[in-house]
Amino acid sequence: MGMHRVLVEQGHWLFRRRSYIPLLFIPLVVLALRQGELLEHWLGDGVEPVWTAVCLGISLAGLVGRALVAGYAPAGTSGRNTRAQQAASLTTTGLYSVVRHPLYVANFLMLVGATLLAESVWMPPLVWLAYCFYYERIILAEEDFLRTRFPDTFESWSRRVPAVWPRWSGWVRPALPFSWRAAVAREHSTVLVIVVAFAVVDYLSDGLGEGDWDIDPPWALAVLLTAAVSLTVRLIKRRTQLLYEPGY
Numbered sequence: 609m610g611m612h613r614v615l616v617e618q619g620h621w622l623f624r625r626r627s628y629i630p631l632l633f634i635p636l637v638v639l640a641l642r643q644g645e646l647l648e649h650w651l652g653d654g655v656e657p658v659w660t661a662v663c664l665g666i667s668l669a670g671l672v673g674r675a676l677v678a679g680y681a682p683a684g685t686s687g688r689n690t691r692a693q694q695a696a697s698l699t700t701t702g703l704y705s706v707v708r709h710p711l712y713v714a715n716f717l718m719l720v721g722a723t724l725l726a727e728s729v730w731m732p733p734l735v736w737l738a739y740c741f742y743y744e745r746i747i748l749a750e751e752d753f754l755r756t757r758f759p760d761t762f763e764s765w766s767r768r769v770p771a772v773w774p775r776w777s778g779w780v781r782p783a784l785p786f787s788w789r790a791a792v793a794r795e796h797s798t799v800l801v802i803v804v805a806f807a808v809v810d811y812l813s814d815g816l817g818e819g820d821w822d823i824d825p826p827w828a829l830a831v832l833l834t835a836a837v838s839l840t841v842r843l844i845k846r847r848t849q850l851l852y853e854p855g856y
Contacts, residue, residue, distance in 0.1 A: 616745075616748050616749045616752045617749075619744075619745035619746045619747070619748045619749025619750070619752075620749045622742060622745055622746050622749075623746050623749055623750070629742070633735060633738070636731065636734070636735070637726065637731070637809075637812075638812065638816065640726050640728035640730070640731035641726055641728070641809070641812045641813045641816045642816040659724075659725070659727070660725065660806075660810070662724075663721040663722070663724045663725040663806070664721060664725075664802075664806060665721070666717055666718075666720050666721035666724070667717065667718045667720070667721030667722060667802050667805075667806070668721075668802070669714075669717050670713075670714040670715060670716070670717030670718035670719075670720075670721070671714070671718065671795070671798055671799065671802060672714075673703065673710055673711075673713065673714030673717065674711060674714045674715075674795050674798055675791045675795050676702065676703055676710075676786075676791075677702070677703055677704075677710050677711055677714070678790055678791045678793075678794035678795050679786040679787050679788060679790050679791035680701075680702040680703075680782040680783075680784055680786055680787075681699060681790070681794075682697055682699065682783070682784060698754060698757075698758040698761050698762060698765065699783075700761070700765045700769070700780070701780045701781060701782045701783045702780070702781075702782035702783075703774075704765075704769070705769060705778050705779055705780035706769065706770075706774045706775055706776050706778050706779055707769065707770055707771070707772060707773065707774040707775070708751075708765070708766060708769050708770065708771045708772070709743075709747055709750075709771060709772055710774075712743050712746075712747065712772065713772055713774070715743075716736075716739060716743075718798075718801075718802060719735065719736070719739060720732070720736070721802075721806075722802075722805045722806065722809060723735050723736070725806060725809045725810070725813070726809055726813060727813065747771060747772075751766070789850075789851045789852070790851075792841060792851060793841065793845055793851040793852075796837065796838045796841040796842070797838055797842075799834050799837070799838065800831075800834045800835055800837075800838040803827075803830050803831055803834045804831055804834075806827065807824070807827035807828070807830065807831050810824055810827055811823065811824065811827070
């Protein structure tokens with residue numbers, strides 16, 4: 609078996625488990641948080657709110673990217689399936705006209721924000737390298753599937769659109785209008801994930817780094833509000849047609 613095929617097979621294996629493998633990094637995160645709080649030591653306590661805002665902004669940029677993909681994506685594309693690759697059509701407009709894997713780029717931005725919040729020198733580059741190693745294989749598997757399913761379209765698209773580094777000069781207007789219903793229905797849980805991740809990192813960073821185990825009220829309120837909104841959206845999706853839009 610050639611090396612490319614080995615990487616593709618590894619990618620299919622990782623794709624099916626991509627929701628759980630990141631949990632293996634929890635011990636690493638805990639260790640980094642014990643050694644965090646570097647900005648406070650170097651620059652004082654006043655810099656922490658600014659740093660938190662910067663990190664949150666980076667992660668929210670990733671969320672915006674995911675929302676744009678979800679709001680313009682036709683039905684049967686850009687899904688959250690984990691059992692096997694699926695694609696009813698190949699999307700080549702919108703963000704897919706400037707980068708072939710906008711969701712993975714968006715996920716990376718969300719990861720960058722959360723890891724920088726830990727204020728660890730060594731953890732962010734290590735986690736980012738692991739992310740690249742991880743998603744390189746998933747991307748190879750995904751593109752192998754798309755090349756087989758849409759051979760002519762994929763080859764033409766892949767020749768002009770970079771894999772992960774956006775080329776904005778290639779922008780093509782989305783084929784469908786933006787659907788806020790599709791964006792909310794698909795990405796409401798992503799908002800919750802970001803808020804919970806930041807709240808947990810902040811809590812553990814204070815506890816493990818400084819021995820302060822008090823819950824930060826703003827983060828606690830943010831978690832409760834986003835959890836309530838996410839639950840409400842989930843119930844609306846299951847019991848009504850309010851967030852359903854044909855074609856998305």
